[in-house]
Amino acid sequence: MTKPMFETVALIGIGLIGSSLARVIRAKGLAGQICIATRSEPTLNTARELDLGDSYSSSNIEAVANADLVIVSVPVGASEAVARDIGPYLKPGAIVTDVGSTKASVVRQMQPHIPSHAHFIPGHPIAGTEQSGPTAGFAELFEGRWCILTPPAGTDAEAVTRLTGFWEACGSTVEQMDPDHHDLVLAIVSHLPHIIAYNIVGTADDLEAVTQSEVIKYSASGFRDFTRLAASDPVMWRDVCLHNKDAILEMLARFSEDLSSLQRAIRWGDGDKLFELFTRTRGVRRSIVEAGQDTEAPNFGRNTAKPDTPGAAE
Amino acid sequence: MTKPMFETVALIGIGLIGSSLARVIRAKGLAGQICIATRSEPTLNTARELDLGDSYSSSNIEAVANADLVIVSVPVGASEAVARDIGPYLKPGAIVTDVGSTKASVVRQMQPHIPSHAHFIPGHPIAGTEQSGPTAGFAELFEGRWCILTPPAGTDAEAVTRLTGFWEACGSTVEQMDPDHHDLVLAIVSHLPHIIAYNIVGTADDLEAVTQSEVIKYSASGFRDFTRLAASDPVMWRDVCLHNKDAILEMLARFSEDLSSLQRAIRWGDGDKLFELFTRTRGVRRSIVEAGQDTEAPNFGRNTAKPDTPGAAE
Numbered sequence: 001m002t003k004p005m006f007e008t009v010a011l012i013g014i015g016l017i018g019s020s021l022a023r024v025i026r027a028k029g030l031a032g033q034i035c036i037a038t039r040s041e042p043t044l045n046t047a048r049e050l051d052l053g054d055s056y057s058s059s060n061i062e063a064v065a066n067a068d069l070v071i072v073s074v075p076v077g078a079s080e081a082v083a084r085d086i087g088p089y090l091k092p093g094a095i096v097t098d099v100g101s102t103k104a105s106v107v108r109q110m111q112p113h114i115p116s117h118a119h120f121i122p123g124h125p126i127a128g129t130e131q132s133g134p135t136a137g138f139a140e141l142f143e144g145r146w147c148i149l150t151p152p153a154g155t156d157a158e159a160v161t162r163l164t165g166f167w168e169a170c171g172s173t174v175e176q177m178d179p180d181h182h183d184l185v186l187a188i189v190s191h192l193p194h195i196i197a198y199n200i201v202g203t204a205d206d207l208e209a210v211t212q213s214e215v216i217k218y219s220a221s222g223f224r225d226f227t228r229l230a231a232s233d234p235v236m237w238r239d240v241c242l243h244n245k246d247a248i249l250e251m252l253a254r255f256s257e258d259l260s261s262l263q264r265a266i267r268w269g270d271g272d273k274l275f276e277l278f279t280r281t282r283g284v285r286r287s288i289v290e291a292g293q294d295t296e297a298p299n300f301g302r303n304t305a306k307p308d309t310p311g312a313a314e
Numbered sequence: 315m316t317k318p319m320f321e322t323v324a325l326i327g328i329g330l331i332g333s334s335l336a337r338v339i340r341a342k343g344l345a346g347q348i349c350i351a352t353r354s355e356p357t358l359n360t361a362r363e364l365d366l367g368d369s370y371s372s373s374n375i376e377a378v379a380n381a382d383l384v385i386v387s388v389p390v391g392a393s394e395a396v397a398r399d400i401g402p403y404l405k406p407g408a409i410v411t412d413v414g415s416t417k418a419s420v421v422r423q424m425q426p427h428i429p430s431h432a433h434f435i436p437g438h439p440i441a442g443t444e445q446s447g448p449t450a451g452f453a454e455l456f457e458g459r460w461c462i463l464t465p466p467a468g469t470d471a472e473a474v475t476r477l478t479g480f481w482e483a484c485g486s487t488v489e490q491m492d493p494d495h496h497d498l499v500l501a502i503v504s505h506l507p508h509i510i511a512y513n514i515v516g517t518a519d520d521l522e523a524v525t526q527s528e529v530i531k532y533s534a535s536g537f538r539d540f541t542r543l544a545a546s547d548p549v550m551w552r553d554v555c556l557h558n559k560d561a562i563l564e565m566l567a568r569f570s571e572d573l574s575s576l577q578r579a580i581r582w583g584d585g586d587k588l589f590e591l592f593t594r595t596r597g598v599r600r601s602i603v604e605a606g607q608d609t610e611a612p613n614f615g616r617n618t619a620k621p622d623t624p625g626a627a628e
Contacts, residue, residue, distance in 0.1 A: 101535075126535050127534070129612030130612060146532060184524055186535065188517070188524055188529065188537070189524075189535050190536040190537065191536075192517075193514065193535075196540075196573075198592055199573050200507065200510060201595040203565070203572045209498055214499050214503075215503055216598070216602050216607060217605065218503045219602050219605075220441070220607050222503060222505075222508050222511075222543055223502070223507050224602050225543060226510075230596070231600070237592050238585050238592060242580070245580055245581070248580060251517070256570065256577075258513050260570075262509065262516075265555075266509075266555045267559070271552050271556055274551070274552040275549070277516050280516065281515040281544035281545070282544070282545045284544065285544060287526075291533075293530060293531070294533070294538045295616045298443030298444060298445050299614075300613075300616040301615070302608070302609045302615050
């Protein structure tokens with residue numbers, strides 16, 4: 001058997017991402033030992049029942065004591081508390097990374113607490129589903145996906161190489177980026193889409209003239225697509241909104257401006273303008289499919305829903 | 315062999331919906347003869363190559379001459395021209411229906427041209443994909459889906475029963491609705507989602523600080539979901555916007571109002587408000603899955619994209 005990449009990996013937080021990491025680390029033998037920590041007692045018990053690691057603790061300190069690699073997978077708003085907790089107990093040479101969806105805020109929150117004898121390399125695997133918790137994870141989550149690292153200037157190059165190798169072993173391709181640029185990119189490709197999805201589902205939920213049962217019944221005509229993103233973890237997304245505020249507000253302003261212009265075209269019957277936009281956007285879809293970032297099958301290739309009793313929604 | 319439901323069915327327009335109808339009519343033997351008409355010569359040739367019908371014509375008049383059932387599947391903006399065309403040539407007792415995504419406008423456009431010896435029953439199958447044209451259709455498109463009919467007051471009950479039976483034979487469940495209410499329901503479950511999707515893809519396409527290649531590369535983090543709807547047929551959606559203006563503007567106003575409020579919560583760091591909305595919307599997804607209107611598999615059950623060379627997007 002080949003030597004594992006890391007003797008001991010500590011996973012702080014064991015939700016969708018943390019538990020997927022536990023599974024792929026185990027499946028590919030990437031660590032000698034997996035130490036799991038989470039504040040939630042029920043989650044810790046679930047992780048134990050799923051046999052995700054080698055040790056389980058509600059203390060972050062206990063989990064990181066011998067760790068060569070510490071991966072923090074918590075809502076970004078909890079990053080500072082975790083860093084403050086573990087900072088004094090990190091082993092010399094330990095690599096500390098995270099998986100948060102915002103990066104500048106995570107750097108601000110964590111960096112001051114990481115001692116200089118450890119290597120702090122923030123990260124963000126671009127992978128996930130709308131589900132959450134330790135039961136939702138799976139070993140293949142990171143396969144064929146991108147992982148962005150945002151190492152601060154002066155980070156030990158060997159540590160970056162080791163962490164890059166780890167993500168590659170998980171099946172991902174690693175890119176490096178500046179934290180602020182990461183936050184701008186993610187604001188448009190991820191944060192704005194989630195916010196818009198949450199918003200439209202909220203709007204539909206509030207209508208008086210159209211019943212909730214009608215919304216659900218006829219949702220296959222477009223609306224259902226949005227409900228998937230709007231089913232994502234509320235704590236995670238609350239924190240993303242609070243911790244990438246500037247970039248999100250910038251993207252929201254542009255979106256709203258464009259929407260006002262589109263609304264005006266509808267009001268004044270400007271068919272040419274509508275046709276121009278609706279044609280231009282097709283190309284973007286084509287590029288995404290060509291880049292292997294989505295399936296080309298119609299309706300995402302999902303099974304045609306065939307309710308036994310189509311009136312079930314009523 | 316059982317007698318077909320209709321001796322002759324005329325299909326005016328042979329895109330995604332028209333060609334799916336041709337396929338299911340043929341597969342289930344619902345008509346003795348399928349007469350196809352479309353103005354576009356290339357589309358007519360494709361239909362012929364695909365062997366979708368028994369006769370092909372660029373003249374709507376020719377197609378409806380002997381038809382017992384006429385199904386108009388054209389962009390809603392073309393409804394009046396078709397009705398004016400075929401009105402004088404409809405056989406006594408013929409049923410004329412359509413599949414348009416707006417109903418009040420179709421009634422206004424078509425009804426005046428349909429002679430009293432024919433039965434005009436507008437319809438809308440809630441089924442489709444983001445693809446278009448005669449090659450995109452398939453016989454199972456209507457299976458397990460809803461079809462809404464909006465028969466005007468005083469419509470012959472037997473004709474409604476016959477058309478209902480036809481859609482049921484295609485695999486759908488039929489509901490009746492008032493045209494104005496249909497337009498309001500569809501404005502929220504279908505039209506607004508498409509407009510929002512087109513808009514956000516347009517916004518992303520216009521950025522300077524984030525490159526197009528970055529948008530495509532990292533689209534799996536949320537954005538790609540929107541690009542599917544935004545790849546829908548531009549002519550169809552231009553016409554929907556122009557022909558369901560009032561209901562769409564009403565829904566857009568509500569959406570924008572809610573978005574402003576959400577934006578304010580982000581700006582002022584109101585985490586409780588964000589958490590409340592993000593929690594409430596989860597229930598809507600659950601109901602849609604329970605109603606059999608979408609798959610419960612994570613990420614719509616689509617295959618995890620595994621690009622051979624993940625850098626292909628660059």
